[in-house]
Amino acid sequence: MTFTTRSVPWDKASHSRELLLAREWLVTNGLGGFASGTISGAITRRYHGLLIAALPAPHGRMVMWSHVSEFLRFADDDVVSLGAEERAGGQLNLGAADYLHEFRLENGLPVWTYHVRDLVLEKRVLMLHLQNTVHVIYRILEGVKRPRLELRPAFFFRHYESPVNEGLPAPYRLSAIEDRYEISAPDSGLPPLRIKLANDRAQFTVLPQIIHQVVYRIEQSRGYAYEGNLWSPGFFYVDMQERNMAAIIGSTEEWGIINVLVPDAAVAAEEERRAKMLDDALPEARRGFPAELVFAGDQFIITPAGRAEEAARAHAAGDEVRRFRWRDSHSLPVALWKRDIFCAPSLITFAMDSSQTCFRMEKRKGFIIPPMQLFGFFTR
Known part of the structure; x- marks a missing residue:
């Protein structure tokens, strides 16, 4: 069920291509991990990527999967690129701009629709709740002539705050068991990135x-290191003649966890979770813009993956229940962290007085909380 939709229609004749590089999306997993990028598919910030995994200390948030190049092959000499990348020397490939029809946030999750000749292709990015797992799902909605879908994933393992030219350089180790592949960096202590194409007819070329x-480019504009290399082991491909859907899955979880939910089941589970979230909200916040704020707020609520000692203290004190106390239940403040955009709400309490002029954050049980800045109220 769709509760909210925020659409960005695209018309290449009237819109600047810079719009696709400037507009960004974010999906989180409730652990502190996330996927983020631009509408175009190009990575412009150091923390852009399809899987920034929240790993236990000492690793923290690690960029495990940076990019995927997407191609539709109708014939040997007829290939359409849907992705985007920028290389040194002014090489900017924005293939997505020629075929993108619409980008939208559907219940807070990013969805792209491409029109390629008579083909209508939809792409979704979904992170499984409380897992370092991402599904990138492609679905053909219309079209007679079906292409071969080719996907080339690219990696550069590094901490998400590290400069883009610092990290664990290639070569990485590629392991394969049947349709399952693992990318690992020997002697790094990191779990491997496990990756597969969820389609029984998929193949992989090394x-x-x-x-x-x-x-x-954003790092460049800020005066930081802005050029870095990525490494790709090869590409997946699947003939879409007999299949309407394919999905590439990347994860640092064990295979037994990854295989529990196929893409359609993962989408259904996340839709159910978001529906329950709105059921817990005020009736006024279950549709439209207020519902968007509910979904946006969910992006900031995490169970930290690497703070076992803090979690143990909080659980022992019965402090695991997360709550926001609004003394005036018809007012909704919106807040922005100045520093770390993720926090552990089980350790803090928010309160607002009935005059709607005071908003404070209480520090609880000795934990240090980053300062918060209020930037708006929405009242009924």
Whole structure:
């Protein structure tokens, strides 16, 4: 069920292509991990990627999967690129701009619709709640002539705050068991990135490639290191003639966990979770813009993956229940962290007085909480 939709229609004739590089999306997993990027698919910030995993200390948030190049092959000499990347020397490939019809947030989750000739293709990015697992799902909605879908994932393992030219360089180790593949960095202590294409007719071609001098333009504008390399082990491909759906899955979880939910079941589970979230909200916050704020607030609520000692203290004190106390239940404050955008709400309490002029944050049980800045109220 769709509760909220925020659409960004795209018309290449009247819109600047810079719009696709400037607008960004974010999906989180409730652990402190996330996926983020631009509408175009290009990575412009150091923390952009399809899987920034929240790993236990000492690793923290790690960029485990940076990018995927997407192609529709109608014939040997007829290939359409849906992705985007920027390379040194002014090389900017925005293939998505020629075929993108619409980008929208559906119940807070990103959805792209592409029109390629008579083909209508939909793409979704979904993170499983409380897992370091991401599904990138492709579905053909219309079209007679079906192409072969080709996907080339690219990686550069590093901490999400590290400069884009610092990390664990290639070569990585590629392991394969049937339709399951693992990318690992020997002697790093990191779990492998486990990756597969969820389609029984999918195949993988080993064709290693270093993608040189990828430009992160936001880092460049801020005066930071802005060129880095990515490494790709090869590409997945699947003939879409007999299948309407394919999904590429990346995760740092064990295979037994990854295989529990196929893509359709993962989508259904997340829709059910979000529906329950709105059921717990005030009736006025279950549709439209207030519902968008509920989904946005959920992005900031986490169970930290690497803070076992803090979690143990909180659980022992019966402090695991997360709550927001509004003394005036018809007012909804919206807040923004100045520093770390993720927090552990089980350790804090928010309160607002009935005059709607005072908003404070209480520090609880000795934990240090980053300062908060209020930037708006929405009242009924």
